[in-house]
Amino acid sequence: MRRGKGGWPGRILPPIVVLIAAVALLEAWLRIAHVKSYMAPLPSAVFGAMFHDAPELLAALFWTTLAAASGFIASGVLGVLLAVGLCAWPLARRALYPYTVFFQTVPIVAIAPMLLFWLGFGLLPVGVCALIVSIFPVIANTLAGLLATDPALDDLFRLYGAGPLATMWKLRLPTALPNIFTGLRIAGGLAVIGTVVAEFLVGQIVGHVGLGVLIVAGIHQSRLDIAFAAVLLASLLGLAMFAAVNLAARLALHAALTPGREDGHE
Amino acid sequence: MHDASTTQRAAGLGVQLENVKRAYPNGVVALDGLNLAVSPGEFVAILGPSGCGKSTLLRLVAGLDRPTAGDVKVGMDATAGAAVSVQHSRATVAYVFQDAHLLPWRNVLRNVALPLELRGVDRRAQRDASLRAIGQVGLSDAIDRYPSQLSGGMRMRVSLARAMVTDPRLLLLDEPFAALDEITRQRLDEQLRRLWADRGMTVLFVTHSTTEAAFLAQRAIVMSQRPGKIIEDHRIDLPSARQADLRGAPEFARETRVLYAALERGGA
Numbered sequence: 001m002r003r004g005k006g007g008w009p010g011r012i013l014p015p016i017v018v019l020i021a022a023v024a025l026l027e028a029w030l031r032i033a034h035v036k037s038y039m040a041p042l043p044s045a046v047f048g049a050m051f052h053d054a055p056e057l058l059a060a061l062f063w064t065t066l067a068a069a070s071g072f073i074a075s076g077v078l079g080v081l082l083a084v085g086l087c088a089w090p091l092a093r094r095a096l097y098p099y100t101v102f103f104q105t106v107p108i109v110a111i112a113p114m115l116l117f118w119l120g121f122g123l124l125p126v127g128v129c130a131l132i133v134s135i136f137p138v139i140a141n142t143l144a145g146l147l148a149t150d151p152a153l154d155d156l157f158r159l160y161g162a163g164p165l166a167t168m169w170k171l172r173l174p175t176a177l178p179n180i181f182t183g184l185r186i187a188g189g190l191a192v193i194g195t196v197v198a199e200f201l202v203g204q205i206v207g208h209v210g211l212g213v214l215i216v217a218g219i220h221q222s223r224l225d226i227a228f229a230a231v232l233l234a235s236l237l238g239l240a241m242f243a244a245v246n247l248a249a250r251l252a253l254h255a256a257l258t259p260g261r262e263d264g265h266e
Numbered sequence: 267m268h269d270a271s272t273t274q275r276a277a278g279l280g281v282q283l284e285n286v287k288r289a290y291p292n293g294v295v296a297l298d299g300l301n302l303a304v305s306p307g308e309f310v311a312i313l314g315p316s317g318c319g320k321s322t323l324l325r326l327v328a329g330l331d332r333p334t335a336g337d338v339k340v341g342m343d344a345t346a347g348a349a350v351s352v353q354h355s356r357a358t359v360a361y362v363f364q365d366a367h368l369l370p371w372r373n374v375l376r377n378v379a380l381p382l383e384l385r386g387v388d389r390r391a392q393r394d395a396s397l398r399a400i401g402q403v404g405l406s407d408a409i410d411r412y413p414s415q416l417s418g419g420m421r422m423r424v425s426l427a428r429a430m431v432t433d434p435r436l437l438l439l440d441e442p443f444a445a446l447d448e449i450t451r452q453r454l455d456e457q458l459r460r461l462w463a464d465r466g467m468t469v470l471f472v473t474h475s476t477t478e479a480a481f482l483a484q485r486a487i488v489m490s491q492r493p494g495k496i497i498e499d500h501r502i503d504l505p506s507a508r509q510a511d512l513r514g515a516p517e518f519a520r521e522t523r524v525l526y527a528a529l530e531r532g533g534a
Binding site for chain 1: 325328329330359360361363365367369371380381383384385432
């Protein structure tokens with residue numbers, strides 16, 4: 001992979017400097033303007049909450065990660081399978097694809113309460129929420145990739161008598177791999193959003209208190225430091241999902257597209 | 267010019283097109299009333315202006331497309347009427363496209379092995395046949411390389427090896443070397459001519475180039491503009507042993523002139 005000038009420190013340092021400067025400016029402004037802590041917490045207070053309330057925050061992070069990751073994995077697996085099905089059966093594609101758009105347009109905030117009503121107040125409705133919010137980009141991108149095979153290669157596979165299974169496995173899926181990862185990258189962030197939204201509604205009814213629950217509770221109890229710490233962790237979780245997909249993509253595409261044994265030839 | 271021996275001739279499939287018409291739903295008529303008979307083991311070049319239906323013709327012969335009217339027969343002795351349908355003979359037909367169209371995630375060896383893999387040939391036989399085909403196009407040093415690491419000419423040779431690996435009895439090439447530089451193209455032409463002399467398969471070679479047609483083929487067919495018809499069916503009167511220096515010979519110039527004149531008549 002190509003790196004920026006000066007290797008990885010050159011890539012990582014500038015944004016870190018910006019971050020530190022922005023946080024320092026914010027802290028200074030909040031202090032000078034005497035903004036009340038229930039209106040906006042000081043960055044140092046949020047940072048402090050990370051330590052004082054670490055057990056609570058980490059437990060919440062664990063539950064949110066569990067729900068978001070399960071929803072994400074489910075939407076990855078189901079999304080790719082659905083796209084494969086829609087690709088293989090053109091009739092199904094024409095009949096059903098318009099309805100997959102529904103997943104993108106559905107107002108999750110509106111249907112989440114119903115999901116709780118149907119599925120109970122557990123991890124399940126939260127994970128399903130994450131699934132619903134994140135599956136569309138997986139379906140849409142995968143399907144686009146599966147259908148974008150080189151027509152000449154389609155002909156070649158036909159000429160050599162390849163069945164639909166072999167064509168899917170040896171031509172369509174490998175062709176679609178970059179698109180699948182594009183879909184998953186988007187899905188990772190959306191799954192976290194879906195999870196947090198569902199957690200807003202679940203409240204503290206059950207044992208597993210996620211980050212979304214902490215955010216709502218923090219706001220109600222004028223503990224914006226905890227609420228912001230939870231928001232920060234949720235953002236970091238989204239980022240981590242994105243990074244994990246990127247890493248997987250790099251490994252998979254690297255294995256698929258570059259040789260293992262270049263040495264010995266030129 | 268009948269340089270293929272009798273045993274080699276038996277290794278080729280005959281092709282017969284009778285009154286073939288191919289019209290598309292949008293009203294374009296690519297071919298109309300086309301008649302063509304190719305003997306087993308013959309090397310035929312097909313020339314014509316862009317969009318005259320040359321590619322359509324190849325796709326019909328390959329069985330990748332069906333005629334709107336007329337008959338396409340490919341078989342052991344198509345000219346004698348004992349033709350098998352295109353579908354049945356597909357196993358022995360190979361196709362080379364204008365560009366290499368390799369799978370970028372497979373190395374040279376696995377790209378060449380693909381047709382055998384799709385047909386369920388066992389791994390060992392796949393490997394042996396692929397290595398042989400790769401050797402024939404002079405790429406034995408590059409079996410581990412990926413398409414992105416090859417030059418355009420090398421990629422085209424891999425594509426040729428992939429076609430040859432099934433030991434086809436009918437080889438269809440659709441302007442295969444058109445995108446390459448002149449020197450590379452001439453090398454590949456020479457390689458293809460050698461492959462044909464060794465294996466004796468029937469070859470249909472679509473090209474824009476009169477010199478390429480004259481150098482390669484025993485017979486050249488010139489098609490008119492759409493709807494494509496054959497306006498010239500010319501036997502190339504050159505010795506069967508063709509070396510690179512033939513391209514400078516006066517009789518070579520004479521043959522290309524004949525083809526060029528026919529192309530002009532066809533409205534190229």
